[in-house]
Amino acid sequence: MDFITLLRTSTVDEAMTRxxxxxxxNTPLSKALLALQERRTGAVLICREGCLCGIFTERDFLKLANSECSFxxxxxxxxxxxxxxxxxxxxxxxxIRKMSLAGYRHLPIIDDQSRPIGMLKIKNVxxxxxxxxxRAVYNATPEVPLVGREGA
Known part of the structure:
Protein backbone atom coordinates (compact mmCIF):
# COMPACT_ATOMS: atom_id res chain seq x y z
CA MET A 1 0.00 0.00 0.00
CA ASP A 2 1.41 3.38 -0.92
CA PHE A 3 1.72 6.16 1.64
CA ILE A 4 -1.11 8.37 0.31
CA THR A 5 -3.51 5.43 0.32
CA LEU A 6 -2.45 4.66 3.88
CA LEU A 7 -3.38 8.19 5.03
CA ARG A 8 -6.70 8.03 3.18
CA THR A 9 -7.64 4.69 4.72
CA SER A 10 -6.27 5.13 8.25
CA THR A 11 -8.58 6.67 10.82
CA VAL A 12 -7.95 9.32 13.45
CA ASP A 13 -8.60 6.60 16.03
CA GLU A 14 -5.35 4.89 15.00
CA ALA A 15 -3.18 7.92 15.83
CA MET A 16 -4.96 9.95 18.52
CA THR A 17 -4.12 10.26 22.20
CA ARG A 18 -6.82 8.60 24.25
CA ASN A 26 -16.43 26.28 35.83
CA THR A 27 -12.87 25.19 36.70
CA PRO A 28 -10.68 28.14 37.72
CA LEU A 29 -8.04 29.14 35.18
CA SER A 30 -5.32 28.42 37.77
CA LYS A 31 -6.43 24.79 38.16
CA ALA A 32 -6.67 24.29 34.39
CA LEU A 33 -3.13 25.65 33.97
CA LEU A 34 -1.86 23.39 36.74
CA ALA A 35 -3.48 20.40 35.02
CA LEU A 36 -1.77 21.35 31.73
CA GLN A 37 1.58 21.48 33.52
CA GLU A 38 1.07 18.21 35.39
CA ARG A 39 -0.02 16.29 32.27
CA ARG A 40 2.71 17.95 30.18
CA THR A 41 0.31 18.74 27.37
CA GLY A 42 -0.52 21.82 25.37
CA ALA A 43 -4.31 21.79 25.42
CA VAL A 44 -7.21 21.12 27.74
CA LEU A 45 -10.73 20.30 26.60
CA ILE A 46 -13.51 22.14 28.38
CA CYS A 47 -16.70 20.22 29.09
CA ARG A 48 -20.14 20.99 30.41
CA GLU A 49 -21.97 17.95 31.76
CA GLY A 50 -19.51 15.69 29.95
CA CYS A 51 -19.97 17.28 26.51
CA LEU A 52 -17.28 19.31 24.79
CA CYS A 53 -17.96 23.05 24.78
CA GLY A 54 -14.47 24.51 24.29
CA ILE A 55 -10.70 24.17 24.18
CA PHE A 56 -7.92 26.12 25.88
CA THR A 57 -4.36 25.87 24.55
CA GLU A 58 -0.92 27.23 25.34
CA ARG A 59 -1.49 29.79 22.61
CA ASP A 60 -4.62 31.02 24.39
CA PHE A 61 -2.62 31.40 27.59
CA LEU A 62 0.01 33.47 25.77
CA LYS A 63 -2.74 35.83 24.60
CA LEU A 64 -3.68 36.38 28.25
CA ALA A 65 -0.16 37.49 29.16
CA ASN A 66 -0.88 41.14 28.32
CA SER A 67 -4.39 41.24 29.74
CA GLU A 68 -5.87 41.82 33.13
CA CYS A 69 -7.28 38.48 34.15
CA SER A 70 -7.92 36.71 37.40
CA PHE A 71 -6.56 33.20 37.67
CA ILE A 96 -4.14 16.37 8.81
CA ARG A 97 -5.47 18.56 6.01
CA LYS A 98 -7.70 20.49 8.45
CA MET A 99 -4.90 20.90 10.99
CA SER A 100 -2.51 22.09 8.32
CA LEU A 101 -4.86 24.57 6.65
CA ALA A 102 -6.14 26.05 9.92
CA GLY A 103 -2.83 25.96 11.82
CA TYR A 104 -4.17 23.71 14.59
CA ARG A 105 -1.80 21.76 16.81
CA HIS A 106 -4.61 20.01 18.71
CA LEU A 107 -7.81 18.56 17.29
CA PRO A 108 -10.48 17.24 19.69
CA ILE A 109 -11.97 13.87 18.80
CA ILE A 110 -15.55 13.26 19.95
CA ASP A 111 -18.13 10.49 19.99
CA ASP A 112 -21.72 10.68 18.70
CA GLN A 113 -22.88 12.51 21.85
CA SER A 114 -20.15 15.21 21.63
CA ARG A 115 -18.18 13.66 24.48
CA PRO A 116 -14.40 13.92 24.07
CA ILE A 117 -12.73 10.56 23.53
CA GLY A 118 -9.33 11.67 22.27
CA MET A 119 -7.08 14.39 20.97
CA LEU A 120 -5.13 14.34 17.74
CA LYS A 121 -1.92 16.29 18.30
CA ILE A 122 0.80 17.24 15.87
CA LYS A 123 3.03 14.91 17.89
CA ASN A 124 0.64 12.01 17.14
CA VAL A 125 0.73 12.81 13.44
CA ARG A 135 7.35 0.65 6.45
CA ALA A 136 6.22 2.26 3.19
CA VAL A 137 9.81 2.84 2.12
CA TYR A 138 10.90 -0.66 3.15
CA ASN A 139 7.98 -2.30 1.33
CA ALA A 140 8.12 -0.10 -1.76
CA THR A 141 8.78 -1.78 -5.05
CA PRO A 142 12.13 -0.62 -6.35
CA GLU A 143 11.93 1.32 -9.54
CA VAL A 144 15.08 0.52 -11.41
CA PRO A 145 15.39 2.45 -14.64
CA LEU A 146 16.35 0.42 -17.65
CA VAL A 147 19.55 1.74 -19.07
CA GLY A 148 19.92 1.45 -22.81
CA ARG A 149 23.17 -0.31 -23.55
CA GLU A 150 24.87 -0.62 -26.85
CA GLY A 151 26.93 -3.51 -27.94
CA ALA A 152 27.09 -7.06 -26.74
Missing amino acids: EPLCVES EDPIERFMVRDPVVFPSKATLADA VHFLVEHLS
Missing part, protein backbone atom coordinates in the same frame (compact mmCIF):
# COMPACT_ATOMS: atom_id res chain seq x y z
CA GLU A 19 -8.20 10.04 27.48
CA PRO A 20 -7.49 13.70 26.72
CA LEU A 21 -7.16 16.23 29.51
CA CYS A 22 -10.66 17.55 30.27
CA VAL A 23 -11.97 19.97 32.89
CA GLU A 24 -15.43 21.33 33.63
CA SER A 25 -16.28 24.80 32.32
CA GLU A 72 -9.63 32.38 39.74
CA ASP A 73 -12.01 33.19 36.87
CA PRO A 74 -13.61 30.12 35.27
CA ILE A 75 -11.78 28.67 32.27
CA GLU A 76 -14.90 29.10 30.13
CA ARG A 77 -14.21 32.85 30.13
CA PHE A 78 -10.96 32.26 28.21
CA MET A 79 -11.66 29.14 26.13
CA VAL A 80 -12.27 28.93 22.41
CA ARG A 81 -15.95 28.07 22.15
CA ASP A 82 -17.28 25.36 19.85
CA PRO A 83 -13.90 24.17 18.56
CA VAL A 84 -13.50 22.26 15.32
CA VAL A 85 -13.85 18.57 16.11
CA PHE A 86 -13.56 15.27 14.26
CA PRO A 87 -15.11 11.85 14.86
CA SER A 88 -12.75 8.97 15.58
CA LYS A 89 -13.62 7.28 12.28
CA ALA A 90 -12.61 10.30 10.16
CA THR A 91 -9.66 9.66 7.89
CA LEU A 92 -6.25 10.73 9.04
CA ALA A 93 -5.75 12.50 5.70
CA ASP A 94 -8.81 14.73 6.33
CA ALA A 95 -7.71 15.54 9.88
CA VAL A 126 4.53 12.90 13.37
CA HIS A 127 4.77 9.57 15.24
CA PHE A 128 2.29 7.97 12.84
CA LEU A 129 4.16 9.30 9.80
CA VAL A 130 7.55 8.14 11.09
CA GLU A 131 6.24 4.70 11.99
CA HIS A 132 4.46 4.14 8.69
CA LEU A 133 6.84 5.97 6.37
CA SER A 134 9.65 3.60 7.25
Whole structure:
Protein backbone atom coordinates (compact mmCIF):
# COMPACT_ATOMS: atom_id res chain seq x y z
CA MET A 1 0.00 0.00 0.00
CA ASP A 2 1.41 3.38 -0.92
CA PHE A 3 1.72 6.16 1.64
CA ILE A 4 -1.11 8.37 0.31
CA THR A 5 -3.51 5.43 0.32
CA LEU A 6 -2.45 4.66 3.88
CA LEU A 7 -3.38 8.19 5.03
CA ARG A 8 -6.70 8.03 3.18
CA THR A 9 -7.64 4.69 4.72
CA SER A 10 -6.27 5.13 8.25
CA THR A 11 -8.58 6.67 10.82
CA VAL A 12 -7.95 9.32 13.45
CA ASP A 13 -8.60 6.60 16.03
CA GLU A 14 -5.35 4.89 15.00
CA ALA A 15 -3.18 7.92 15.83
CA MET A 16 -4.96 9.95 18.52
CA THR A 17 -4.12 10.26 22.20
CA ARG A 18 -6.82 8.60 24.25
CA GLU A 19 -8.20 10.04 27.48
CA PRO A 20 -7.49 13.70 26.72
CA LEU A 21 -7.16 16.23 29.51
CA CYS A 22 -10.66 17.55 30.27
CA VAL A 23 -11.97 19.97 32.89
CA GLU A 24 -15.43 21.33 33.63
CA SER A 25 -16.28 24.80 32.32
CA ASN A 26 -16.43 26.28 35.83
CA THR A 27 -12.87 25.19 36.70
CA PRO A 28 -10.68 28.14 37.72
CA LEU A 29 -8.04 29.14 35.18
CA SER A 30 -5.32 28.42 37.77
CA LYS A 31 -6.43 24.79 38.16
CA ALA A 32 -6.67 24.29 34.39
CA LEU A 33 -3.13 25.65 33.97
CA LEU A 34 -1.86 23.39 36.74
CA ALA A 35 -3.48 20.40 35.02
CA LEU A 36 -1.77 21.35 31.73
CA GLN A 37 1.58 21.48 33.52
CA GLU A 38 1.07 18.21 35.39
CA ARG A 39 -0.02 16.29 32.27
CA ARG A 40 2.71 17.95 30.18
CA THR A 41 0.31 18.74 27.37
CA GLY A 42 -0.52 21.82 25.37
CA ALA A 43 -4.31 21.79 25.42
CA VAL A 44 -7.21 21.12 27.74
CA LEU A 45 -10.73 20.30 26.60
CA ILE A 46 -13.51 22.14 28.38
CA CYS A 47 -16.70 20.22 29.09
CA ARG A 48 -20.14 20.99 30.41
CA GLU A 49 -21.97 17.95 31.76
CA GLY A 50 -19.51 15.69 29.95
CA CYS A 51 -19.97 17.28 26.51
CA LEU A 52 -17.28 19.31 24.79
CA CYS A 53 -17.96 23.05 24.78
CA GLY A 54 -14.47 24.51 24.29
CA ILE A 55 -10.70 24.17 24.18
CA PHE A 56 -7.92 26.12 25.88
CA THR A 57 -4.36 25.87 24.55
CA GLU A 58 -0.92 27.23 25.34
CA ARG A 59 -1.49 29.79 22.61
CA ASP A 60 -4.62 31.02 24.39
CA PHE A 61 -2.62 31.40 27.59
CA LEU A 62 0.01 33.47 25.77
CA LYS A 63 -2.74 35.83 24.60
CA LEU A 64 -3.68 36.38 28.25
CA ALA A 65 -0.16 37.49 29.16
CA ASN A 66 -0.88 41.14 28.32
CA SER A 67 -4.39 41.24 29.74
CA GLU A 68 -5.87 41.82 33.13
CA CYS A 69 -7.28 38.48 34.15
CA SER A 70 -7.92 36.71 37.40
CA PHE A 71 -6.56 33.20 37.67
CA GLU A 72 -9.63 32.38 39.74
CA ASP A 73 -12.01 33.19 36.87
CA PRO A 74 -13.61 30.12 35.27
CA ILE A 75 -11.78 28.67 32.27
CA GLU A 76 -14.90 29.10 30.13
CA ARG A 77 -14.21 32.85 30.13
CA PHE A 78 -10.96 32.26 28.21
CA MET A 79 -11.66 29.14 26.13
CA VAL A 80 -12.27 28.93 22.41
CA ARG A 81 -15.95 28.07 22.15
CA ASP A 82 -17.28 25.36 19.85
CA PRO A 83 -13.90 24.17 18.56
CA VAL A 84 -13.50 22.26 15.32
CA VAL A 85 -13.85 18.57 16.11
CA PHE A 86 -13.56 15.27 14.26
CA PRO A 87 -15.11 11.85 14.86
CA SER A 88 -12.75 8.97 15.58
CA LYS A 89 -13.62 7.28 12.28
CA ALA A 90 -12.61 10.30 10.16
CA THR A 91 -9.66 9.66 7.89
CA LEU A 92 -6.25 10.73 9.04
CA ALA A 93 -5.75 12.50 5.70
CA ASP A 94 -8.81 14.73 6.33
CA ALA A 95 -7.71 15.54 9.88
CA ILE A 96 -4.14 16.37 8.81
CA ARG A 97 -5.47 18.56 6.01
CA LYS A 98 -7.70 20.49 8.45
CA MET A 99 -4.90 20.90 10.99
CA SER A 100 -2.51 22.09 8.32
CA LEU A 101 -4.86 24.57 6.65
CA ALA A 102 -6.14 26.05 9.92
CA GLY A 103 -2.83 25.96 11.82
CA TYR A 104 -4.17 23.71 14.59
CA ARG A 105 -1.80 21.76 16.81
CA HIS A 106 -4.61 20.01 18.71
CA LEU A 107 -7.81 18.56 17.29
CA PRO A 108 -10.48 17.24 19.69
CA ILE A 109 -11.97 13.87 18.80
CA ILE A 110 -15.55 13.26 19.95
CA ASP A 111 -18.13 10.49 19.99
CA ASP A 112 -21.72 10.68 18.70
CA GLN A 113 -22.88 12.51 21.85
CA SER A 114 -20.15 15.21 21.63
CA ARG A 115 -18.18 13.66 24.48
CA PRO A 116 -14.40 13.92 24.07
CA ILE A 117 -12.73 10.56 23.53
CA GLY A 118 -9.33 11.67 22.27
CA MET A 119 -7.08 14.39 20.97
CA LEU A 120 -5.13 14.34 17.74
CA LYS A 121 -1.92 16.29 18.30
CA ILE A 122 0.80 17.24 15.87
CA LYS A 123 3.03 14.91 17.89
CA ASN A 124 0.64 12.01 17.14
CA VAL A 125 0.73 12.81 13.44
CA VAL A 126 4.53 12.90 13.37
CA HIS A 127 4.77 9.57 15.24
CA PHE A 128 2.29 7.97 12.84
CA LEU A 129 4.16 9.30 9.80
CA VAL A 130 7.55 8.14 11.09
CA GLU A 131 6.24 4.70 11.99
CA HIS A 132 4.46 4.14 8.69
CA LEU A 133 6.84 5.97 6.37
CA SER A 134 9.65 3.60 7.25
CA ARG A 135 7.35 0.65 6.45
CA ALA A 136 6.22 2.26 3.19
CA VAL A 137 9.81 2.84 2.12
CA TYR A 138 10.90 -0.66 3.15
CA ASN A 139 7.98 -2.30 1.33
CA ALA A 140 8.12 -0.10 -1.76
CA THR A 141 8.78 -1.78 -5.05
CA PRO A 142 12.13 -0.62 -6.35
CA GLU A 143 11.93 1.32 -9.54
CA VAL A 144 15.08 0.52 -11.41
CA PRO A 145 15.39 2.45 -14.64
CA LEU A 146 16.35 0.42 -17.65
CA VAL A 147 19.55 1.74 -19.07
CA GLY A 148 19.92 1.45 -22.81
CA ARG A 149 23.17 -0.31 -23.55
CA GLU A 150 24.87 -0.62 -26.85
CA GLY A 151 26.93 -3.51 -27.94
CA ALA A 152 27.09 -7.06 -26.74
